[in-house]
Amino acid sequence: MQKKIRQQTIKFKNPVYIISTSSTVGPKEGEGPLKDFFDLILEDSLYGEISWEKAESKITKETFARALEKANLSQEDIDYVISGDLLNQNTGSNFAIRDLNIPFFGIFGACSTIGEGLGLGAILINGGFANNILIGASSHFCASEKQFRFPLELGTQRPPSSTWTVTGQGSVILSNKKNQDENKKLPCITAITPGKIIDMGIKDANNMGAAMAPAAFDVIYSHLSDLNISPDYYDLIVTGDLGKIGHDLVVKMFGEKNIDMTKNYNDCGLLIFDIEKQKIGSGGSGCACSAVTFAGYLYKRLKDGVLNKILFVPTGALMSQLSSQQGESIPGIAYAVAIENHD
Amino acid sequence: MKNNFIDKKKYQDTVEKMSPKTNIFLNCFNAFWSGGLICVIGEFITNYFLNLGYEIEVARTFCSVILIFFGVILTGFGVYDKIGKFAGAGSIVPITGFANSVAAPALEFKKEGYIFGVGAKMFLISGPVIVYSTLASVIVGIFYYFSL
Numbered sequence: 001m002q003k004k005i006r007q008q009t010i011k012f013k014n015p016v017y018i019i020s021t022s023s024t025v026g027p028k029e030g031e032g033p034l035k036d037f038f039d040l041i042l043e044d045s046l047y048g049e050i051s052w053e054k055a056e057s058k059i060t061k062e063t064f065a066r067a068l069e070k071a072n073l074s075q076e077d078i079d080y081v082i083s084g085d086l087l088n089q090n091t092g093s094n095f096a097i098r099d100l101n102i103p104f105f106g107i108f109g110a111c112s113t114i115g116e117g118l119g120l121g122a123i124l125i126n127g128g129f130a131n132n133i134l135i136g137a138s139s140h141f142c143a144s145e146k147q148f149r150f151p152l153e154l155g156t157q158r159p160p161s162s163t164w165t166v167t168g169q170g171s172v173i174l175s176n177k178k179n180q181d182e183n184k185k186l187p188c189i190t191a192i193t194p195g196k197i198i199d200m201g202i203k204d205a206n207n208m209g210a211a212m213a214p215a216a217f218d219v220i221y222s223h224l225s226d227l228n229i230s231p232d233y234y235d236l237i238v239t240g241d242l243g244k245i246g247h248d249l250v251v252k253m254f255g256e257k258n259i260d261m262t263k264n265y266n267d268c269g270l271l272i273f274d275i276e277k278q279k280i281g282s283g284g285s286g287c288a289c290s291a292v293t294f295a296g297y298l299y300k301r302l303k304d305g306v307l308n309k310i311l312f313v314p315t316g317a318l319m320s321q322l323s324s325q326q327g328e329s330i331p332g333i334a335y336a337v338a339i340e341n342h343d
Numbered sequence: 344m345k346n347n348f349i350d351k352k353k354y355q356d357t358v359e360k361m362s363p364k365t366n367i368f369l370n371c372f373n374a375f376w377s378g379g380l381i382c383v384i385g386e387f388i389t390n391y392f393l394n395l396g397y398e399i400e401v402a403r404t405f406c407s408v409i410l411i412f413f414g415v416i417l418t419g420f421g422v423y424d425k426i427g428k429f430a431g432a433g434s435i436v437p438i439t440g441f442a443n444s445v446a447a448p449a450l451e452f453k454k455e456g457y458i459f460g461v462g463a464k465m466f467l468i469s470g471p472v473i474v475y476s477t478l479a480s481v482i483v484g485i486f487y488y489f490s491l
Contacts, residue, residue, distance in 0.1 A: 154444060
């Protein structure tokens with residue numbers, strides 16, 4: 001039996017196995033420090049399509065197919081797809097999935113989508129509602145710029161606090177049983193803490209790390225206190241796309257609670273790019289930032305045994321271009337997903 | 344349910360303190376000389392046509408047309424945004440920047456068709472410039488009329 005613990009956390013008694021992942025990234029991510037961990041690095045962000053949006057859907061479709069292939073599963077073995085992205089009305093996912101013959105849950109958690117997906121997927125599996133679930137999240141730098149900022153060729157400067165939307169897609173397959181040929185330990189979702197929407201009144205869309213950091217802090221703090229553990233229980237606590245500023249703010253907020261986060265805390269937005277060398281600003285962002293860092297780098301590190309217990313905390317900024325123009329502040333959200341190696 | 348922290352104002356002050364600032368002096372300096380350089384090129388073009396014997400108005404029109412042409416060409420080849428990253432206002436304010444602000448959305452929204460894509464979105468960035476410069480010219484015109 002699974003159960004809800006205290007305020008916010010769900011702990012799974014039966015392990016929810018992560019049996020396969022796959023990742024695709026764009027050229028800039030392919031020049032970053034994690035380049036050896038991705039399945040496919042695109043040479044061209046258009047990926048042979050005529051628009052950025054079509055390219056994003058193609059990336060999603062093919063990365064899903066590769067995740068299935070790696071798990072030796074066919075479409076019929078999958079009970080549900082859970083997927084989301086940053087394009088209006090989730091079209092990045094919708095158009096990728098229309099050719100698949102699998103029931104679909106479209107979700108929106110901005111850049112925290114992969115965390116929301118993993119949480120819901122784990123609940124479905126643990127509740128006995130599904131055997132295998134395919135989960136994914138995608139974003140595309142050029143499509144995001146077009147939708148949220150300015151046309152690509154416009155000669156503007158980016159402030160140093162801005163983040164860089166990651167192009168790519170990360171897919172994950174959750175299952176209630178291991179693959180037959182797996183005798184080793186496998187990464188499993190053991191607990192999740194869904195976050196609350198937290199808005200500290202930050203309005204600068206060029207400083208989204210600062211807008212999301214309180215939500216990340218809140219959910220990590222709740223997770224640790226619900227389970228009555230300290231941060232060093234995990235080999236790594238990794239937030240989604242807070243970047244340098246958001247990362248430092250989280251460390252500072254924990255410091256004020258006398259909790260030391262300087263040792264085992266990092267951020268996917270800082271892992272995926274070399275922010276100095278690649279001139280990225282504060283770090284990577286977008287749905288794909290946490291999704292590909294997990295599906296590529298973190299999952300492989302867990303399988304290698306370099307990491308055994310991680311707390312994966314994708315973060316999202318829940319604003320739109322309209323809400324920003326109307327002077328609204330930026331609400332943040334984060335989902336904490338505990339992943340541990342299990343027999 | 345209570346948040347795990349306290350004060351919005353305090354947090355906003357902390358963010359302000361921890362966020363890196365743009366180097367305004369360096370940006371102004373780069374904008375000054377690179378914008379000035381574009382203007383110097385414009386002067387050369389104007390003088391060239393004056394030397395060919397054209398009237399000053401005609402020479403200036405040639406200058407604008409040529410600068411707009413190169414602004415658009417450099418936008419199409421993906422060069423102008425790189426200049427803009429360095430020069431900032433230096434490459435936005437001159438007429439080449441205006442050309443860039445029209446050409447860039449035209450390129451970006453071509454996929455949405457020639458009517459609602461290119462046609463509707465072309466003045467996405469430069470639209471406000473046209474609206475408010477027209478308004479300003481009307482106001483200046485009224486003052487000018489009554490001051491005579």
